[in-house]
Amino acid sequence: MRRRSIALSLAVACLCAPASVAADADTTAPVGSISVVHDDRASELIRLDVTATDDLSGVATVDVSGDGITWASYTYAPQVDWSVFDPAAGGAPGLGNRTIRIRWTDGVGNTSVAVTTTLYLGSSGALEYPVPPVTGKPFTIRPIYPSGTSLGPDDQCSWELDWGSKSSLIEYNPDQTWGSLSLNGPTHRGFCGDWTFTLPWVPVPQFLIHFSSLAGGTGDDAWEVAPRFYPAAGSTDRRIYTSTIPLIQIVPDAYTMVVGQPITYRAYPIGVSLTAKDHWAVRDPNMVSYKMQLGGSKFTFTPNRPGAWIVYWQSGLAWTTNDLNFGATYDPKARYPDVSRPNTTAPVQRIGAGTLGTSIPVTLSWSGADRGWGIAKYQLQRSIDGRAWQGVSLPTAKATSITLQLARGHRYQFRVRAVDAFGNVGYWDYGAHFMPRLLGDVSLTYSSNWSIESDPTTLNGALHVAGVAGAWARLSVKGRDIAWVAEKGPGKGRVKVYIDGHLRTTVDLGAAADMGRQIVFHAHWSITGTHAIKLVVEGTVGRPEATVDGVVVLQ
The missing domain is CATH 2.60.120.260 (Galactose-binding domain-like)
Incomplete structure (x- = not known):
């Protein structure tokens, strides 16, 4: 039965406010942090650590919300139990990712800005993402266990990190975007706790997480509520440089695969060593081996036909130790070389809609086509009053329109070209000169x-x-x-x-x-x-x- 009141089932020490602080003397809100302690799913409660401090009047209350609209308010304590599924407490029914917001108020009424964390709730486990994901930056995934969970030092936990398009992740459709790495090890090596690692750039910024332990895990839920995240762009580096858990990352020299051209995959270990028994293999979709190799930090092969290939790497540590195992898989799709340039239409200008300010909104639009691998991105440039061409940032790589605020009384011209997935660069197509x-x-x-x-x-x-x-x-x-x-x-x-x-x-x-x-x-x-x-x-x-x-x- 859903509980509409929060049960503070633990004894906590009250941080009482200092006696009699004048309101005009305390103008600073409390400062605090949030983390998820455990998942009491049987009672539909999530325990939160909401420790905060206030130098003058003390922390009086703490508020919790999942939507930023409805807030559950408590007398301040370092930890609170929140009804995560209850709309009356700011929660929401269902599984998947949710943002948890915390704010604190001191004894004279100063309220802090909300501090947030992201919680994933699955049917058999939970994960926390304390910081937003950004490529090239450290990212933390924290397993959240049921109350009372105790794992032994030799108990095993496993992680699998997959990335790619939705089609490649759930339909197993090779489209040059999918890859994965897996790691398995014991509690005493850190595998069952927080995993912090440098988030790599991938062609489609969408990651899917599988975590498994004796106390439960994630990864078996439907796609709509699967544990996944979408990083913001911070770097285009494909390497993982740091990790709090030992891992071995396999990185291809390119995500595109060309028939008749060699491609190399390289192994980058962190906190563990490669072995002579590491196994490399490339197979066709029917699991017929094309090439195999034992040991080595890189693996090169030349695809001899178009279509899907499956590249495997498996650590040889499984043969020498019982507590560590690592793997990686890619399923690139080979194509014949693309010898045609992509084409574009000239950019066309139109007066935009909305409110007119000191500048004039002008929408530029164009289209493109490619007979080979398809257009990967467009490049737009403009010239003002006949001066040198300058690049214009597009909202997305494949955007075919953009609205710009242009100054009155200046003469503009725009040009556009396309670059296809093979790297062929199209010719510039020039729009008309115009003056707003x-x-x-x-x-x-x-x-x-x-x-x-x-x-x-x-x-x-x-x-x-x-x-x-x-x-x-x-x-x-x-x-x-x-x-x-x-x-x-x-x-x-x-x-x-x-x-x-x-x-x-x-x-x-x-x-x-x-x-x-x-x-x-x-x-x-x-x-x-x-x-x-x-x-x-x-x-x-x-x-x-x-x-x-x-x-x-x-x-």
Whole structure:
């Protein structure tokens, strides 16, 4: 039965506040840390170490939350038992990763910012990730055991770390992203405690963890709640340089495999030595051996056909000792060399949406294709006022669009190219030259039904307003793109937009709150030309008003 109250089943010493500290004398919040102590799954409780200090008024309370919205509050003690599955205590039902947030309040009401840790709960075990994962940085995985667990010094624990795409991890589909390393050893060698290691770069930043001990483990749950994590990019180094547990990492010289070209896998031991009985092998998917080797710190072979291969390494320590074992596996897919360059289309500019500030939002978009291994990344560059080309960072390697804030009155040109997975570099494709310009509301011609209202939040300190059906505003301008800027809000209605004499759309300026400088309509043409925009007030019942703050043009 779920328990909605937290049972503090352990005796803890109260850190009482010093007597009578004036509120104005204590302006500093408590400082503390969080770690998971044990997993009392039978009672649906997680014990947390929430030790904190406060120099003046003392720590009074500690709050726990899993969602940052609902908080369970306790009189401060160094450890508390939290109902991890109870929404009334800030918990949530179900398995998988969850963030635990802790904050402390002292005797005069100063509350700390929340401190967090990540807890994985599986059907048969739990893990804690005390720090966010970043490639190239130390990362810790902490096994969380049931209350009262005691492992002997010779009891064995095993770890397996897998990485790759979802397809390779759960469907075993070779796609040049999957790899794994395994390590097995006793408690007295550190295998059953915290594992801290340098997180390596891998092609797809997704890791899956399997941990096993006599007290339980992880790794048998469905993919949706499997113990996995997604590191942020901090380094592109593929090596593990430090580890608190002995391991042997196997690293290929390249994740791509080419028919007829040799590829080498290298062994990097940490805290343990290679042996002459270490076993290397490469096999086909039917487990037919292609090449085998005993011993050595590297293994080289040349694939003679396209398709999947399986590369194994197994430590020879299993033959000489009963308490250590290491392994690694890769399943790369060999392809024929790619001799074709990838192609791209020229980047096309369009005025973006949203709020107009001191700069103008412009969206660049393009596409690409490759007849061989496929596009691995795009490279975008820009030139301002004819100066040297400079790189533009893309949101992802394969992004085909980006919105940039561009300064008015400067001439821009963009170019793009692609690089395929084999390394072939495409030719630059050049977009058109253009200059973003802002034309104030006074640049348009208006019918007699419009008035001018002062407003310091607008583009030029005022805007045109009309509330009569049929009132119109028009502008003829040369360019590739044109956009109408208006104020939206309560009482604002619909406006028909005509381009070159044809009805293009109807824009509704209604909104729950006033929103100034909004780009509410934009049009694009493939070549520069003279175009006319005409705005006609519809006179919407109950909210007839329309506004014109200005027009943006890319010329």
